[in-house]
Amino acid sequence: MVIETLKLENFRNYEALDLSLDAGTNIFFGDNAQGKTNILESVYLCGTTKSHKGARDRDMIRFDREEAHICMELRKHAGLYKIDMHLRKSKAKGIAINGVPIRRAAELLGIGNFVFFSPEDLGIIKNGPGQRRRFMDLELCQLSKVYLSHLSNYNKILNQRNRLLKDAAWHPEYMDTLDIWDAQMARYGRQVIEEREAFVERLGEIIRPVHEKLTGSRERICLRYESDTPGPELEERIRRMRERDLRMKTTQCGPHRDDLAFLVNDVDIRKFGSQGQQRTAALSLKLAEIELVKQEIRDNPVLLLDDVLSELDRNRQHYLLDSIKEIQTLITCTGIDDFVKNQFEINRVFRVVNGTVSEKLPQ
Numbered sequence: 001m002v003i004e005t006l007k008l009e010n011f012r013n014y015e016a017l018d019l020s021l022d023a024g025t026n027i028f029f030g031d032n033a034q035g036k037t038n039i040l041e042s043v044y045l046c047g048t049t050k051s052h053k054g055a056r057d058r059d060m061i062r063f064d065r066e067e068a069h070i071c072m073e074l075r076k077h078a079g080l081y082k083i084d085m086h087l088r089k090s091k092a093k094g095i096a097i098n099g100v101p102i103r104r105a106a107e108l109l110g111i112g113n114f115v116f117f118s119p120e121d122l123g124i125i126k127n128g129p130g131q132r133r134r135f136m137d138l139e140l141c142q143l144s145k146v147y148l149s150h151l152s153n154y155n156k157i158l159n160q161r162n163r164l165l166k167d168a169a170w171h172p173e174y175m176d177t178l179d180i181w182d183a184q185m186a187r188y189g190r191q192v193i194e195e196r197e198a199f200v201e202r203l204g205e206i207i208r209p210v211h212e213k214l215t216g217s218r219e220r221i222c223l224r225y226e227s228d229t230p231g232p233e234l235e236e237r238i239r240r241m242r243e244r245d246l247r248m249k250t251t252q253c254g255p256h257r258d259d260l261a262f263l264v265n266d267v268d269i270r271k272f273g274s275q276g277q278q279r280t281a282a283l284s285l286k287l288a289e290i291e292l293v294k295q296e297i298r299d300n301p302v303l304l305l306d307d308v309l310s311e312l313d314r315n316r317q318h319y320l321l322d323s324i325k326e327i328q329t330l331i332t333c334t335g336i337d338d339f340v341k342n343q344f345e346i347n348r349v350f351r352v353v354n355g356t357v358s359e360k361l362p363q
Contacts, residue, residue, distance in 0.1 A: 124285065165248075
C-alpha cells in the first residue's frame, strides 16, 4: 500500500499543505519545532483515527480555527481510497471514505496499516506497562475489527463499573447491578486476553531471528504476555476482589492491568537490561511488527519514522534502512548528510520550515 497524496488544512501549524509522495523513501528535514512530526501525525490519525501521541482532536486544530481537514489518497491492490477527515472543536470528528460518510470511526480501520516509530518507542521496554499495552492495542486494532470491538466494549464496561464503585457509598442500590457488570466485564476481558496472547505469541516467533541478527547471535529474546488474571479465572477473581474494589473505588484486576515482558537470555530487560539492550529490543520489536503486518494483510504497511535514526548507532541505522527498502517510508530528521554520505536510497526530499514544505532534489 502507498500514500499518493496528502492534503492538510488548519492542522497543527499548517494552514494549507498539498503533498505528492513517492512510493519509496520520503524525507522531511529541517530544524526542530518546524512541523515535521505534524505531517507524520496527520497520516497516522487519518489512517487509524488516533494520534500517536494520544492528543485530543481539538488540540490538533490550528490556533484560532474551529476545524481542521486531512485528505489522504491511499492506493492498495484493491484500488484507490480517498479518506477525508474533519476535526472539530465542538463535535466528534467526521470521516468519509471515497466521498461516503461513515457512521463509526471504527469503519476506517483496516483500510490502511501504519507502523509509527519514534524516539519515545525506544523507551517502550523500560517505561511503564501502560505504554506496552498501548503498543499491543494500537496494532491489534488496525489488524482486527473484532479485537477493536472487544476492547471497546471492555473499556466501556470498565469505566461504568468504576463509576459505580465510586458512587456505591452514596447509592447502595447500585450494588444490585454489579453482578451484571462483572459478568460482562469478564466476558469481554477474556476475549481481549486471548487475542493479545495470540498476538504476542506470533510476534515472539518473528522477533527472535530479527534480534539475533541485530546482536550477532549473542542474545536470544523472548516475549511473554503477563496476564493479571488468566482469562478463564477472570469472572471469579473479579467477584473475589469486589470488597477491595469498593474500598479502592476502582477495578483492581483485568486486562487493563496486564503487561508484556521482554526476556533477553532469560533476563527481564524491563528492569535489569542496559540502555543498549533496551534500544535494540525496541528496534527488533518494530521490525517484527512490520513483518507481522505484512504477513497478516499480504501487503506492506506504511512506515513512519520520526527522527529515530539519530537515536541509533551506524550499524542499527544500516540494518533498519536495509530492512525497509520495499516499504513506503516517511522519515523526519534534522539533516540529510548521513543519508548522502552512506548512499542510502532517497526518492523524495522535502524541507520543512515553520509550517511550509518545499521539495528539494535528492543529492
